[in-house]
Amino acid sequence: MSVSSDQQIELKLLRESTRKFINKEITPYYNEWEKNQIFPRELWNKMGQAGMLCVDVPCDQEGYGAPFRFSAAITEELAYAGACSLAIAVSVHSDIVTPYVLNRGTTEQKNYWLPRMISGEAVGAIAMTEPGTGSDLASITTSAIEHEDHYLINGAKTFITNGQHADLTVIVAKTAPQLGSKGISLFLVDTLWPGFNKGRNLDKLGLHASDTSELFFTDLKAPKDSLLGQAGSGFAYLMQELPRERLIIAALAVGATEGMLQWTLQYVSERKAFKQTLGQFQNTRFKLAELKTSLEINRAFVNQCIEQLKEGELDVATAAMAKLSTTEMQGQVADACLQMFGGYGYMTEYPIARAFADARVQRIYGGTSEIMKEIIARSMLGK
Ligand SMILES: Cc1cc2nc3c(=O)[nH]c(=O)nc-3n(C[C@H](O)[C@H](O)[C@H](O)COP(=O)(O)OP(=O)(O)OC[C@H]3O[C@@H](n4cnc5c(N)ncnc54)[C@H](O)[C@@H]3O)c2cc1C
Structure with a gap:
């Protein structure tokens, strides 16, 4: 493993501070959150303040510029403490949603979303799976039809991690249904936009404190500049x-x-x-x-x-x-x-x-x- 000794020390310090945070802010309340089937929204802000979110976003994007290994260590520590509901919630936010914004977003999209995601002011979710299809992603039916200054999104998603808490959702939709997988596009959607409806927080076998939701989009007007990257490249x-x-x-x-x-x-x-x-x-x-x-x-x-x-x-x-x-x-x-x-x-x-x-x-x-x-x-x- 090619990790410098400086980096090993930093990694150790990160693990220690993460453990301290978990012992103080998570473990004492975790049973209650599991019973409630959701953890409090404020915990995202606390994790942001503690520097636990999106740690590998570069410094010029107001991030910490840490390597991915550090982000993985935070997930490992949460899971090690038995807080797997939080481990998956944070992983989806920091390691699954954030890279789309970082790697494909325009300067405006990055400037708007990344600082909020790092601080915990905005929680991220990604909506791929639909009631009718999961593994076969190319068969999704959520549509995003292009109009003059916006796309009109209609469809339903399910099993979406962070679905209740989400402020930003990456929606996977078809802008050209006739093209199959080549007609799929991604959108950075603010969950407050009219037409974005959060459905039930689903009752699961495990990971109870992690909210997992149905989402419904009804004539959701997504401005043109919410498209991520190129249409059809999703x-x-x-x-x-x-x-x-x-x-x-x-x-x-x-x-x-x-x-x-x-x-x-x-x-x-x-x-x-x-x-x-x-x-x-x-x-x-x-x-x-x-x-x-x-x-x-x-x-x-x-x-x-x-x-x-x-x-x-x-x-x-x-x-x-x-x-x-x-x-x-x-x-x-x-x-x-x-x-x-x-x-x-x-x-x-x-x-x-x-x-x-x-x-x-x-x-x-x-x-x-x-x-x-x-x-x-x-x-x-x-x-
Ligand atoms: C707790 C939880 C959180 C989730 N979070 C998210 C999220 O944040 N965002 C999101 O978009 N989705 C999320 N999902 C959805 C998850 O990714 C899908 O459930 C998963 O991809 C499987 O899709 P499916 O449930 O439609 O099963 P199906 O695709 O219907 O599969 C059913 C069974 O058939 C098998 N199967 C399917 N195709 C094949 C094949 N070609 N060969 C062999 N076997 C096959 C599967 O392996 C499975 O055993 C979440 C799911 C859960 C349970």
Whole structure:
């Protein structure tokens, strides 16, 4: 890993300050937020003030100019603390939405949105998935019809992370439906514009404190200057940003897995059965050894991918491998650790139960495991 010693110190300091913030501002309230199925909007502003949002936006855009590795570390720390709802909310905002604005936005779009996103004044969401289509993105039906000085957007989206809190939503819509994926465009839409309607905050199996919403667009007038980049290039932009999106999900998986292992180590060292601690049974020891090995291999691969991303060399298939491998690992570790907790593992007051439920969706969003396998196989076999 080519990280300078200065950078390693800075990274350590960032991790420490993030842990302090989590201990003070998140952990004491997290159970309540999970029950409420949303965390307070003000937390975004607090995270902004603490310098936890969009940390790799360059300094000339009022950002901190940190490498992506730092942004990944924030996600890892949130997941490690068992706050996966926040880890995904922040990742979508900082690592999935922000790069579209940064890499494709006009100077005006960047100047308007980036400082607000860094401070937490504006929360970001991305609306790709529709009730009728998810994996098959080219089949979306949301339309954006060009008029003299605006586009008229109509359609419905679902499963949108940060959908309730969002101030900015990147809407994926068809400006030329007859052209299939080549007719897809992206829009930076202010959620206060008339015609933008937030639907239900959906009731999920896990990640309860992360708001996930339906969105409806009814004759939503999007000014011409809300178009991101070129009309018809939206699908290409999505493909270009996908490696980073998948890599941040992989980093989340590594952080969450490390957290689960820590809690389990502590538990098996204390809990006794048959006059010994659980950790003295060979089965427990071997299982933990396997899980740790799997974690370290996955962590090394994620670190390699982070380096490749920095050099502009992370391809779609390699990022898909990272997402596939780490999220499958997270699921297996969650299951194995929960088993070591016995009946307590099934009780929601134990963080491992929540981590088990939270892990499940990691294999679905950002592209399912099956789609990851398709991408990897395509890179090996061609079409
Ligand atoms: C909690 C949560 C948060 C989310 N956040 C967002 C968000 O912020 N923005 C957003 O746009 N979307 C978001 N999503 C949507 C998510 O990305 C989609 O659910 C996902 O891409 C799968 O699409 P789908 O649900 O329509 O499933 P489908 O595409 O209908 O797939 C159903 C099943 O068929 C399989 N399948 C589909 N095609 C193939 C194929 N070619 N080969 C083999 N198997 C296949 C899939 O793997 C899956 O198992 C979120 C989802 C959840 C659950």
